[in-house]
Amino acid sequence: MDVTTNGSQQIRLKRATVPEIYRKAARILKSAEERKGSLKNLIYSSGFRDVKPLYALVAESCKHQSALDELINNTAGFQNVKPFDPHLARILITELIWGKGYLKPINARAIRIILELESDLRQALDSLNSQEENDSVQQISAPRYVRVNTLVSTTEKICNQLTGEGWKQVRSKKKSGYEGFIERVKGLGENEFILDFHLDFLLVFPSTAQFYNHNLLKSGAILLQDKASCLSAVALKSNPFYGKMIDACSAPGMKTSLLAALSNNQSSIIAIERDAKRCNTLRQTISNTHASKVTVQQADFLTLNPSDYQDVKYILVDPSCSGTGIISRLDSQRKSEEGANLELRLKRLSSLQSRLVEHAATFPSVERIVYSTCSIYEEENEAVVRQVLTKIGQSFQLEEALPWWPRRGTNRYDNPPDDVIGVKCVRAEAGKDLTNGFFIALFVRRI
Structure with a gap:
């Protein structure tokens, strides 16, 4: 039972529970720090009934991670309230300062503590903002x-x-x-x-x-939807844009729904997702966006038999990646922590990424394949393109994606003068384009 004072009277308040969205968000932050999954996967598999506000809250907390760490470590009041879940503290501070601007119910212990420290937190933030000039991607x-x-x-x-x-x-x-x-x-x-x-x-x-x-x-x-996320679907588009499509790694479905919009619901789209929970999220997205020609199929794209999809003309491959281009990402310190593990992780990711694109090229009628990632690493981008071309180069050529886009890939994997990769690929950079970091390559069947 909590006690608050009103004049000379003491009012007893029944202790309340911190709302589920805050508890879920705190668990996601903790799991992401422990590398139990990507931030996006953890959010969509959390079981929370409405992922949009949950996603927004976690993303906002990640965006301000450095400031949150400073506030928690340097606000004296926190030293007197241990044990206190630091991940829950981050979420509650995020909501109070950068979110709704208030917290309820006030008689939940964790919320009451944050509200009691609000003045100190805001003062510390003002001091922090006046001292720092932040120019890193995160x-x-x-x-x-x-x-x-x-x-x-x-x-x-x-x-x-x-x-x-x-x-x-x-x-x-x-x-x-x-x-x-x-x-x-x-x-x-x-x-x-x-x-x-x-x-x-x-x-x-x-x-x-x-x-x-x-x-x-x-x-x-x-x-x-972030602009960079839209670009891969736009890169797949031809003129005219009509014919059966596959989104090979579809959940949560934003790119799939954009493909439907770009084709004006005139083309059949097969949305592939292997995870059951993410498949449910995908179905919800497709329903909400009125993408009436999309069929959701729970499967691993690598297990699909191309002969069963004779009339597929377009395939979008946007697979799992390191996610290092995402601005509101939790791993602002992860790069320095991974060390030798980073090389192994990128090797595993790039191997899977190459196999997915190579498998896409085996579909008998496919004409255009777009490969995209939200990674900044060459190992997942231009290096994958080079590897894939050694396998499918007889049937497909790398074509210049989005010629109007100003930023292109690195030329480190080029074999000039005829065999070039970098200038044909697209890169989006957070600092220059105000989007998530992104990479796109377009493969077109040779005539």
């Missing part, structure tokens, strides 16, 4: 990307509704180009948004913009 503040689901609405209609709600649509100067656009995004006011420079279905908001409870999100008219 500390970049990415904007909020909102994808218009063109299966449900149009960019014009969504922009009109948002401006009616008080948002202001702005534009960058026409002659300033992509660099001018990036600078304009960095300077977005709290009520401003801008149409993306490259993708006419993507809107860009300040990082503080919240849409998790917006009716447009609930109806499937908009989705929260």
Whole structure:
């Protein structure tokens, strides 16, 4: 039983439990630190009924990991409340300072402790902000990307509704180009948004913009999807874009639903996912986005018999990777900790990645294969492309993906003058593009 004072009276409050979302988020942080899985997999396999706010909370906590560690270690009040779960402390502080701005119920012990320390925490944060200039990938503040689901609405209609709600649509100067656009995004006011420079279905908001409870999100008219994540589906697109497709590693389904939108629900898409829980999440995404021509299939892509899929023309391979390009990632210290283990991990990942692309090339009618990762490591990117070309180079050639994109791959795996890889591949960089780090390669069947 907790006691609070009101004047001369003491009021006894029945002790409450910390809400499930905070407890789940804390467990995910702990499991990720213990390397029990990637952040995304841990979130989607958590069993929590609504992964969107859970994902947002964990991602926000990861984004501010360095600041959170400083606050917890340097706020004197924490030294007097042990034992206290540090992962739960991170989540509660995140919600209080960078999330909703309040915590309930106040009679839950952990929440009460954080609220009692709120003044000290905010003072410590102000001091920290004045001392630090953060320029690492993990500390970049990415904007909020909102994808218009063109299966449900149009960019014009969504922009009109948002401006009616008080948002202001702005534009960058026409002659300033992509660099001018990036600078304009960095300077977005709290009520401003801008149409993306490259993708006419993507809107860009300040990082503080919240849409998790917006009716447009609930109806499937908009989705929260990083720009880099959209690029792989766009790279697969041909003109015209019609024919059966496979998304080989589909969950949670954002890229699959974009493929459906790019083909205007005119092409049949087979969404492959081997994990049962992630398969359920995938089905939920497909249903919510009104992607009516998508069939979800629980299977390992490597076990599919290509002869059973004679008419598949397009395959997207976006497999498991190190995830080192993701801005809101928990492993800001992991690179220095892994040491020799990193080399072994990358070797295992790249082996699987190569096998997946090579298997995709065995489908008899496939014309275009896109391989993508959210990794910054060459071992998972250009090195995989080089390895794959040694196996499928007689039938497929590497084609320049997204020619309008400014950032290309490394030339370290080129054999000039005729056999080049880097310039044909795409890289997105957090610091320069304000997206997650990403890599894309496009393989096209030789005629």
